[in-house]
Amino acid sequence: GAVVSQHPSRVICKSGTSVKIECRSLDFQATTMFWYRQFPKQSLMLMATSNEGSKATYEQGVEKDKFLINHASLTLSTLTVTSAHPEDSSFYICSARDPRGWTYEQYFGPGTRLTVT
Amino acid sequence: GENVEQHPSTLSVQEGDSAVIKCTYSDSASNYFPWYKQELGKRPQLIIDIRSNVGEKKDQRIAVTLNKTAKHFSLHITETQPEDSAVYFCAASTLRAETSGSRLTFGEGTQLTVNP
Numbered sequence: 073g074a075v076v077s078q079h080p081s082r083v084i085c086k087s088g089t090s091v092k093i094e095c096r097s098l099d100f101q102a103t104t105m106f107w108y109r110q111f112p113k114q115s116l117m118l119m120a121t122s123n124e125g126s127k128a129t130y131e132q133g134v135e136k137d138k139f140l141i142n143h144a145s146l147t148l149s150t151l152t153v154t155s156a157h158p159e160d161s162s163f164y165i166c167s168a169r170d171p172r173g174w175t176y177e178q179y180f181g182p183g184t185r186l187t188v189t
Numbered sequence: 190g191e192n193v194e195q196h197p198s199t200l201s202v203q204e205g206d207s208a209v210i211k212c213t214y215s216d217s218a219s220n221y222f223p224w225y226k227q228e229l230g231k232r233p234q235l236i237i238d239i240r241s242n243v244g245e246k247k248d249q250r251i252a253v254t255l256n257k258t259a260k261h262f263s264l265h266i267t268e269t270q271p272e273d274s275a276v277y278f279c280a281a282s283t284l285r286a287e288t289s290g291s292r293l294t295f296g297e298g299t300q301l302t303v304n305p
Contacts, residue, residue, distance in 0.1 A: 106292060115278060115295045116233065165232060167293075176221050176240075176284055178293065180232040 074100050074170035078181035085156055085188055093151045093184045095122075095166030101146035102168035106178070107139075110163040122149040122166075156188040191216040193281050195296025203304050208269050210299045212279035213261040219281040222255060222262045223293070227276045236277075237264070240284075269303045276300050 075098040085091050095105055103124045108116040120141055121129040128141035140152040153160055165183040169176065192215040202208050214222075220241035225233035239246045239253045239262065246253050250269075255262040266273060279296040 115297050116293075118292050118294070121292060163230075176238065176282075177223070177235050180234075182232050183230075185230070 074098075074168075074179045076166065076168055076179045076181040078164075078166060078184050080184060081182060082185045083187070085186070087157055087188055088155055090152055090154045091156055091186060093153070093164055093166075093186075095149045095151070095168075095181050097147045097168050097170075097179075100168075100170040100172055102149075102171070103146060105143060105149040105166055105168045107141065107149070107151050108165045108167065110165060110183075112163075116165065119151075124149075153186065156186070158188045161186055161188045191219055191281055191283075191294040193279060193294050193296045195279050195299060197299060198297060199300045199302070201302045201304065202269050204269060204271060206269055208264075208266045208273070208301055208303075210264045210277055210279070210301070211261060212263070212281075212296045213259075214281040214294075215260065216281070216283065217260065218283045221282040221284045221291070222253070223280050223282075224251075224253060224264050225278045225280065225295075227278060227298075229276075233278060266301075269301075271303050271305050274301055274303045 077096045079094045105122040107119045110116045119134045122141045122143040124143045130136045143149040166181045167178040169178045195212045223238035226236045227233045237251050237253050250267045252265040277299045280293040282291045282293045
């Protein structure tokens with residue numbers, strides 16, 4: 073199936089700093105990518121929908137100035153956590169659908185474990 | 190918006206037994222219902238999905254049933270094996286004509302433990 077990668081897989085940063093997470097579709101072009109956050113022992117919660125060439129759509133309660141999303145190309149979306157705080161520590165996962173496929177399967181990246189100290 | 194509820198939150202079965210996980214959804218416009226298996230620290234893996242024009246789908250030991258009228262769908266795993274132990278999530282989505290995919294709303298998850 074299609075492959076979605078994320079980088080980095082793990083990152084530790086100090087409170088107040090910013091962290092950028094990359095999500096790439098390796099063998100297909102994705103006009104839309106989705107960013108999820110998953111706290112320990114909880115479900116995946118959609119944070120925002122990343123749209124290539126236009127502004128991201130944020131879910132209610134997600135601060136767009138804190139979680140900056142840039143979808144500058146058809147294979148890359150980035151999520152920047154600005155002024156990170158310990159409560160931002162979480163597992164961040166992106167997903168995308170391969171438009172070439174005949175299924176509706178969304179392919180998830182391997183996730184990024186963010187720890188803010 | 191869509192709300193998906195999943196039960197039970199934990200399920201423990203003996204190897205070889207069947208496991209059933211149930212989900213309900215609120216948005217009658219939802220038309221795509223995938224199920225994911227997630228192991229600790231890993232990405233969710235699609236194990237089966239169903240569209241709203243189908244009532245049941247089966248893939249070897251895994252089956253999913255959908256009742257659109259009642260807005261609920263279920264995952265059935267037969268002949269469970271220890272390697273089936275993981276967290277399972279149901280999800281719902283509204284697919285439209287565009288091909289870039291639609292947002293998924295996930296259930297809370299079920300921790301399945303298969304005891305040898």
